[in-house]
Amino acid sequence: MADSARRIADELRARIGSGELSPGDRLPGEPALVGEYGVAKETARRALTLLVTEGLAVRKRGSGTYVRSFRPLRRVANKRLSQAGWGNGRSIWSADVDDRELRVADVEVAEVPAPERVSRALALSEGDPVVVRSRRYLVDGEAVQTATSWLPAELVRGTAITRPDTGSGGIYARLAELGLAPARFAEELRARMPSRAETELLALPEATPVVEIHRVAFTADDLAVELNEMLLDAGSYVLEYHLDSQSE
Amino acid sequence: MADSARRIADELRARIGSGELSPGDRLPGEPALVGEYGVAKETARRALTLLVTEGLAVRKRGSGTYVRSFRPLRRVANKRLSQAGWGNGRSIWSADVDDRELRVADVEVAEVPAPERVSRALALSEGDPVVVRSRRYLVDGEAVQTATSWLPAELVRGTAITRPDTGSGGIYARLAELGLAPARFAEELRARMPSRAETELLALPEATPVVEIHRVAFTADDLAVELNEMLLDAGSYVLEYHLDSQSE
DNA sequence: CAGTGGTCTAGACCACAGC
DNA sequence: CTGTGGTCTAGACCACTGG
Numbered sequence A, B: 001m002a003d004s005a006r007r008i009a010d011e012l013r014a015r016i017g018s019g020e021l022s023p024g025d026r027l028p029g030e031p032a033l034v035g036e037y038g039v040a041k042e043t044a045r046r047a048l049t050l051l052v053t054e055g056l057a058v059r060k061r062g063s064g065t066y067v068r069s070f071r072p073l074r075r076v077a078n079k080r081l082s083q084a085g086w087g088n089g090r091s092i093w094s095a096d097v098d099d100r101e102l103r104v105a106d107v108e109v110a111e112v113p114a115p116e117r118v119s120r121a122l123a124l125s126e127g128d129p130v131v132v133r134s135r136r137y138l139v140d141g142e143a144v145q146t147a148t149s150w151l152p153a154e155l156v157r158g159t160a161i162t163r164p165d166t167g168s169g170g171i172y173a174r175l176a177e178l179g180l181a182p183a184r185f186a187e188e189l190r191a192r193m194p195s196r197a198e199t200e201l202l203a204l205p206e207a208t209p210v211v212e213i214h215r216v217a218f219t220a221d222d223l224a225v226e227l228n229e230m231l232l233d234a235g236s237y238v239l240e241y242h243l244d245s246q247s248e
Numbered sequence C: 001c002a003g004t005g006g007t008c009t010a011g012a013c014c015a016c017a018g019c
Numbered sequence D: 001c002t003g004t005g006g007t008c009t010a011g012a013c014c015a016c017t018g019g
Helices: A004-017 A030-037 A041-053 A116-122 A170-177 A196-201 B004-017 B030-037 B041-053 B116-121 B170-177 B196-201
Strands: A057-060 A064-067 A073-076 A103-113 A129-139 A142-152 A182-192 A210-219 A224-233 A237-244 B057-060 B064-067 B073-076 B103-113 B129-139 B142-152 B182-192 B210-219 B224-233 B237-244
Touching: A004 A030, A004 A041, A030 A041, A041 A057, A041 A064, A116 A129, A116 A142, A116 A210, A116 A224, A170 A224, A237 B237, B004 B030, B004 B041, B030 B041, B041 B057, B041 B064, B116 B224, B170 B224
Parallel strands: A073 A237, B073 B237
Antiparallel strands: A057 A064, A103 A129, A129 A142, A142 A224, A182 A210, A182 B237, A210 A224, A237 B182, B057 B064, B103 B129, B129 B142, B142 B224, B182 B210, B210 B224
């Protein structure tokens, strides 16, 4: 009788793995498990919680618990290289490549003193003025990513970068016009569980990690011109990188 | 009285955020919370569970619940570029850069028919023979990563690649000797919650995501010579990539 | 409206850590 | 041994979903 919750979860997991239960299907509910296995409601609940924390199921209040589906977007960090000779035999995760479109929402712009981590990344002094641009990206009306860009205010003041609509080509086109075209990027990634606030911001299902990406853009002269802090719903993305050799 | 668990978690989270409780500190236990807040033990437990699922705390059976610490390794995907002019103002997450050493353990080698996803990635036919090399990486005796490499058996049969010890320089040096030096890599990443088996394999704390990396190595002639499937403890890593321009 | 998940209580017994 | 977390029960009430 020990570990009833685990045992029930194991059986349900096996039914998911075997394909008997497909993504989107409704799992047996709490009352059903109470009946089938003769356990208390809280125990049935715990069994379902195990699946939820493994990312295998999502709960829908008032409706049921469902097998989760995974339909990621593909984020290609370096688009140029990706068009070259990589067609040999790739694509491990199939992704709805480009049917769905990223839409930008909730753009906000402000000028503030640089927080410590930002001044460090941009090689400024703490408190130096920076322009902050934050926005969210939606797919099919659902938030999948937030992004906040920080740029040295001295460099971009008076340009379209300080306005919500940066015009055709976006920030990087404007930087290029200033003679500050980004030539290199450094990305740092981390995956972790979201805070409560982040869970609400991205409307994340339970047990969904986030990927935090910090990207610094450098000009050809190695001047740091932008720090972009992104937060991605890990369940919505496959990230792709293409690297030249000597890479390990 | 509504949402007691959430309220208690909020207070504890604030005490962690303010620095009153530091990484490694012991949180008030379940009995303590029962006393302080006048709730049932299960409710106190739920409060702590909230922090655990946010990755802010870890439970130690028979001992207590502790504020979690985050001391990641830095995995630099392209080492060569990283030594160049990136010193301008980097390093958003401080990481114990290179004090700690990755140690390889549990190396296993076998020759098997290629599973579907492997044959696809390597542009083989399903069932074609492949050499599989799997191993785990330990830091301070703790598993932080597993890796499984798949190589076309026709290419590498009879070489050191089919032996546990591949010799100096590893797989890539041996491939180079065969005229199959990797010139490019394609990496695909995904972050997700681990299965139970993966949790045990990597001895993961609760609420720790994993990062799954699939990397295909190509020769200069665009021949796919290796698929490496890696699984990283997300709490142990910061991933770093360096990209040239046109990268978005 | 009935059925679902969401939260909570008060109690029980167990397994493990550390003194 | 005592205190900690780990699991479970039996019941209660609430909030939301969908027909």
